[in-house]
Amino acid sequence: MKFNYLTKPIQVGPLTLKNRILMTAMHTLYSQDGLPTPRFNQFYWRRAEGDAGLVVVGACRFDGKGARASTMSLADDGCIKPWQAFTRGMRERDCPVAVQLYHAGRYMYNADVLDPGGAVAPSAVYTPFTKETARAMTLEELHAIVDAWAEGARRAREAGFDAVEISGSAGYLISQFLSPLTNLREDEYGGSFENRCRFPLEVIAAVRKAVGPDYPVLLRYGAHTLVPGAGGSDECRAFAPLAARAGIDLLDLTGGWHESRTPQLTGEMPRGGLSYLATEIRKEVDIPVAMANRMSDPLQGEKALALGRCDIVAIGRALIAEPDLPKFIMEGRPEKIRHCTSCNQGCLAGTFFDRPIRCLANGMAGREYELKLTPAAEPKHILVVGGGPAGMECALRAAQRGHSVTLWEKNDRLGGLMAIFSAMPGRREFADLLTWYRNALGASGVHIELNRQATAEDILAGGFDLCVLAQGRGYKEKSVPVEPGAVPVYTVLELLTERPVLPARVGVIGGSFVGLEAARYLLMDGSVSPEDLFYRMRYGVEPDQRLHEMLKTSDRKIAVFEKDKLGRGYEPGVVWPTLGDLKTMGAELKPHTTVEAVTAEGVRTAEGTWPCDAVVMCVGTKPDNTLQTALAGRVPVETVGNAHRLGRAIDAIEAACELGLRI
Numbered sequence: 001m002k003f004n005y006l007t008k009p010i011q012v013g014p015l016t017l018k019n020r021i022l023m024t025a026m027h028t029l030y031s032q033d034g035l036p037t038p039r040f041n042q043f044y045w046r047r048a049e050g051d052a053g054l055v056v057v058g059a060c061r062f063d064g065k066g067a068r069a070s071t072m073s074l075a076d077d078g079c080i081k082p083w084q085a086f087t088r089g090m091r092e093r094d095c096p097v098a099v100q101l102y103h104a105g106r107y108m109y110n111a112d113v114l115d116p117g118g119a120v121a122p123s124a125v126y127t128p129f130t131k132e133t134a135r136a137m138t139l140e141e142l143h144a145i146v147d148a149w150a151e152g153a154r155r156a157r158e159a160g161f162d163a164v165e166i167s168g169s170a171g172y173l174i175s176q177f178l179s180p181l182t183n184l185r186e187d188e189y190g191g192s193f194e195n196r197c198r199f200p201l202e203v204i205a206a207v208r209k210a211v212g213p214d215y216p217v218l219l220r221y222g223a224h225t226l227v228p229g230a231g232g233s234d235e236c237r238a239f240a241p242l243a244a245r246a247g248i249d250l251l252d253l254t255g256g257w258h259e260s261r262t263p264q265l266t267g268e269m270p271r272g273g274l275s276y277l278a279t280e281i282r283k284e285v286d287i288p289v290a291m292a293n294r295m296s297d298p299l300q301g302e303k304a305l306a307l308g309r310c311d312i313v314a315i316g317r318a319l320i321a322e323p324d325l326p327k328f329i330m331e332g333r334p335e336k337i338r339h340c341t342s343c344n345q346g347c348l349a350g351t352f353f354d355r356p357i358r359c360l361a362n363g364m365a366g367r368e369y370e371l372k373l374t375p376a377a378e379p380k381h382i383l384v385v386g387g388g389p390a391g392m393e394c395a396l397r398a399a400q401r402g403h404s405v406t407l408w409e410k411n412d413r414l415g416g417l418m419a420i421f422s423a424m425p426g427r428r429e430f431a432d433l434l435t436w437y438r439n440a441l442g443a444s445g446v447h448i449e450l451n452r453q454a455t456a457e458d459i460l461a462g463g464f465d466l467c468v469l470a471q472g473r474g475y476k477e478k479s480v481p482v483e484p485g486a487v488p489v490y491t492v493l494e495l496l497t498e499r500p501v502l503p504a505r506v507g508v509i510g511g512s513f514v515g516l517e518a519a520r521y522l523l524m525d526g527s528v529s530p531e532d533l534f535y536r537m538r539y540g541v542e543p544d545q546r547l548h549e550m551l552k553t554s555d556r557k558i559a560v561f562e563k564d565k566l567g568r569g570y571e572p573g574v575v576w577p578t579l580g581d582l583k584t585m586g587a588e589l590k591p592h593t594t595v596e597a598v599t600a601e602g603v604r605t606a607e608g609t610w611p612c613d614a615v616v617m618c619v620g621t622k623p624d625n626t627l628q629t630a631l632a633g634r635v636p637v638e639t640v641g642n643a644h645r646l647g648r649a650i651d652a653i654e655a656a657c658e659l660g661l662r663i
Contacts, residue, residue: 002332003298005305010053010312012288013216013249015096015162017053017312020305021326022252022290024316025058025100025165025220026347027071029356030366034061034073035082039356041089042369048095050323051330053312055090056165056218056252058100062152063145064115066103066173070354074099074155075148087160098163098218101152101207103145105173106134106182107258122177122199123184129171129259142189142199145173150206153217163216163249166207171230171257174200175222178239181230197239201246208247218250219243223277223291226256226264237281244285251285252314253278254292263577264293265317266342268426272300278310290314294342298325298334317347321361335439338362339432345650349571360650361433363393363657371661376401380465382663383408385454385627388416390641390652391470392437397660398468399444406462407441408452414438416472418649420496424517425524426577456630466663467635469627470656472642479619480509481597489598492518492618503613504556507603509595510618511562513569516578518618519558523585526556552584559588559610561603566591569648638663 006020030040047055061067062075073079083099090097106121109130113119119134120141126133137145149166156164168174176182177199183190189198208217221243224233240251255264255274263269271294278291291310295301296318304310319325321340328336338361346358346365359365364373379402384395387409399405413419415434422430441448459467482489490500492514504526508519528536528550536542542550560566560582566589567575582589588610596604602612621642631637640659641652 001334003302003329005302006298006313006329010288012054012163012218014214015054015216017096018094019051019053019326019330020312021053021301021329022312022314023047023052023055023319024252024254024292024314025056025167026316026320026357027059027351028366029070029351029354031070031072034069034071034075034079036086038369039366041086043366044086044097045089045093046368047319047323048090048093048097050319051326052095052319053326054096054098054163056098056100058165059102059167060099060152060156061103062101062155063103063148065113065117065120065141065145066105066108068108068112068354069114071102072099074101074152074159077155080155080159083159083161087162091160096162098165098216099156099159099161100165100167100220101149101156102167103149103173105176106130107172108134110134121173122182122190125182125184127259136185139187146199146202146206149203150210153207154210157211157215163218164207164211165218165220165252166203167220168200169220169222169254171222171225171227171259174203175225175257178235179225179230181227193235193238197242200239201242204243204246204248216249217247218252219248220252220254222256223253223274223281224256226260226262230257233277233280236277237284240281241284244287248287250288250290250312251281252290252292253281253310254314261576261580265348266344266426266574266577268577269294271295271297272304275300275304275309278304279308282308282310288312292316296325296340298329298337317342317344320347320357320359320365338436338440339429341429341433343427343429343650344574345571345648349573353572358650358654360653363654371658373397373400373661376403379403380663381463382406382466382468383459383462383464384468384470385459386416386469386471386641387411387414387448387450388470388472388641389418389433389437389649390472390656391416391468392441393653393656394468394470394640394660395446396437396440396444397657398663399441399446401661403663405445406447406449406464408449408454410451410453410471412450414441414448414450420493421514421517423496424521425581426520427517454627456627456634459627459631460634464635467631467637468659468663469637469639470641471624471627480595480617483597483599485600486598487600487602487612487614489615489617492616495616496521502556502616505602505612505614506556506558507598507610507612507615508558508560508618509603509615510620511560511566511589511591512618512620513567515560515562515618516567516575516582518616519560519587520578520581522556522616523554523558523582523587526554527551527585554585557586557612558582559590559603559612561590561593561595561605561610563594564592
């Protein structure tokens with residue numbers, strides 16, 4: 001497919017971008033003491049080789065109040081020279097690079113502030129993000145931050161960065177000054193909209209003065225707060241032309257604040273779901289506008305550009321998953337793109353705990369400095385048993401190195417449990433990753449045999465040099481007692497593969513990741529569908545308020561029973577959309593509740609019986625070591641994924657990648 005818009009060059013101030021793809025700043029935690037490391041360099045140099053039009057790195061601190069020690073730093077002149085080697089490497093790869101200068105304001109934890117005095121903000125307003133209250137900054141501190149921001153920009157230019165980006169989004173300091181919710185000041189920096197704009201405009205003016213008129217200055221800016229009372233899209237739109245006139249060359253738009261309860265990065269949000277916000281802002285300015293948040297689908301990006309919603313497509317996590325995404329678009333080969341699953345397991349969730357970025361879809365992400373795809377010294381004949389994510393990843397990497405690889409899968413399709421769980425709401429992106437694996441395996445020459453049940457005798461007869469066991473685990477059947485005459489009982493695998501039509505009252509036993517997602521699946525199945533909603537809204541079947549109420553209800557009643565706490569298996573910061581949907585649609589959540597039996601009346605616990613007409617069991621997996629035991633000492637064996645150790649898909653794929661590059 002030919003992309004006519006994404007591949008066009010564009011001018012950003014004095015800087016020419018070769019295409020319309022911008023890689024957004026992300027807190028990778030690959031730097032050390034604020035300076036670049038081999039891990040940092042190789043990660044971004046690899047993305048530069050993938051032909052991005054512009055890469056923005058960050059977040060980067062410029063003082064001791066606005067960011068953790070784990071961020072990049074341009075806080076003093078001693079930082080300049082170490083960053084010059086990194087920027088030189090980006091230039092050698094023909095990729096311009098900008099650095100985002102960042103101040104979190106009230107989003108800083110007091111304990112993480114490097115300077116004495118704790119976190120500062122426009123006003124002392126509690127935030128649910130940190131569960132703390134930063135102190136209101138003095139005028140002296142305010143002016144010092146403006147000056148420090150400008151000094152950081154000067155250092156960025158001297159360090160060889162091609163542009164500087166001011167962080168003014170996501171509920172950080174500039175957002176806090178603009179918002180009437182967080183700016184309660186009574187001086188010239190608070191109150192009216194004009195006064196609330198004063199600090200951001202002073203920052204822009206100071207940065208512009210520090211770098212001169214011939215150097216690109218970008219603003220990462222929220223097109224909406226998505227927080228009630230914080231100022232909606234109208235005020236965000238009103239500030240845009242003020243920023244442009246103050247010296248901004250590009251508005252790099254994103255969504256709302258971190259404390260928003262609107263999903264913006266997870267699979268609950270449609271691809272490109274906030275691009276409409278850029279349309280209105282673009283009408284107000286005469287500078288290029290980039291749009292971020294789930295803009296990873298090339299077709300959505302091409303459409304956004306073609307319809308004039310934005311001028312540049314800003315992509316973050318999708319370039320962790322696929323560094324060659326821009327190159328494949330430039331070459332008209334989108335089918336080769338390994339898609340981000342929007343799981344946020346290794347990227348967003350990890351950064352909350354100062355853990356470096358990882359990627360479920362790409363086991364080499366962030367490990368480019370230590371893992372290399374090199375030809376095998378002695379090509380082998382390798383059998384991989386199991387076509388789930390770990391088996392496919394290992395088979396692919398081994399084949400890419402020149403091994404002859406055969407993959408046996410007992411079912412009629414590849415994908416394992418990931419293929420089954422891709423039916424769940426918010427997890428449908430997994431299907432695209434599995435499609436990529438299937439295509440990549442075929443292109444790499446892996447011989448795939450479906451409906452092939454592996455036995456020790458067949459493996460030994462195949463004459464393989466090595467057997468990799470990646471057959472995963474099976475879900476437990478019905479570990480809770482089921483009395484004679486009980487209501488129908490289904491396993492979660494039966495629910496998602498056979499798709500039985502379940503009645504109005506269903507009990508879900510098991511409240512980990514699988515149980516909660518199964519419960520949400522059942523509730524949404526009994527609610528208004530997107531097609532029904534469009535029909536009823538478009539043709540005025542029901543008033544808007546009635547339609548809004550329908551979205552919050554389901555004809556199916558669900559109770560989830562969990563003997564421990566709810567939500568095991570989720571990464572921090574990822575479970576809340578699911579729990580929110582369950583509560584909104586009336587699910588009864590029963591943590592710390594032991595199910596005694598399934599009866600003719602429903603689910604019996606010590607507290608009584610919850611009446612229902614069917615039950616879905618989501619009670620965990622069971623290991624199967626039969627093959628491993630039978631092959632011990634008879635053929636070299638490696639295990640990976642759940643065949644090796646029960647864990648998350650991200651861990652399994654990462655380990656499988658490493659194994660495939662080692663064997």
